[in-house]
Amino acid sequence: xxxxxxxxxxxxxxxxxxxxxxxxxxxxxxxxxxxxxxxxxxxxxxxxxxxxxxxxxxxxxxxxxxxxxxxxxxxxxxxxxxxxxxxxxxxxxxxxxxxxxxxxxxxxxxxxxxxxxxxxxxxxxxxxxxxxxxxxxxxxxxxx
Numbered sequence: 786x787x788x789x790x791x792x793x794x795x796x797x798x799x800x801x802x803x804x805x806x807x808x809x810x811x812x813x814x815x816x817x818x819x820x821x822x823x824x825x826x827x828x829x830x831x832x833x834x835x836x837x838x839x840x841x842x843x844x845x846x847x848x849x850x851x852x853x854x855x856x857x858x859x860x861x862x863x864x865x866x867x868x869x870x871x872x873x874x875x876x877x878x879x880x881x882x883x884x885x886x887x888x889x890x891x892x893x894x895x896x897x898x899x900x901x902x903x904x905x906x907x908x909x910x911x912x913x914x915x916x917x918x919x920x921x922x923x924x925x926x927x928x929x
């Protein structure tokens with residue numbers, strides 16, 4: 786009888802821990818995955834803009850798109866030429882980032898907590914989607 790109670794207690798503890806790890810809806814995923822943003826980060830309408838300054842190169846802006854709940858957030862952005870766009874996967878499943886119709890970029894599968902980046906050097910408009918989940922769509926408009 787004592788062995789059965791100990792076994793049940795262990796199962797409850799393991800089950801509770803598993804539930805917490807799988808279904809924890811922490812709204813600030815960045816620190817959970819070691820994705821600390823630099824001090825010069827600005828947020829404008831849900832878009833994180835990071836400016837990096839290196840004395841040897843001109844300042845580069847970086848925009849972060851969060852992949853969460855099977856969607857790209859924000860789904861549509863407008864950036865200037867030379868902007869680095871980084872997609873960070875906050876979902877528990879792997880996603881990819883694939884440009885539609887022009888082979889501009891095609892990321893490998895991105896696991897939770899990983900990212901993929903691309904620098905846009907030309908003014909254009911590009912639609913993109915997730916390879917394994919093609920109903921996930923986004924758009925980037927690059928201006929001069």
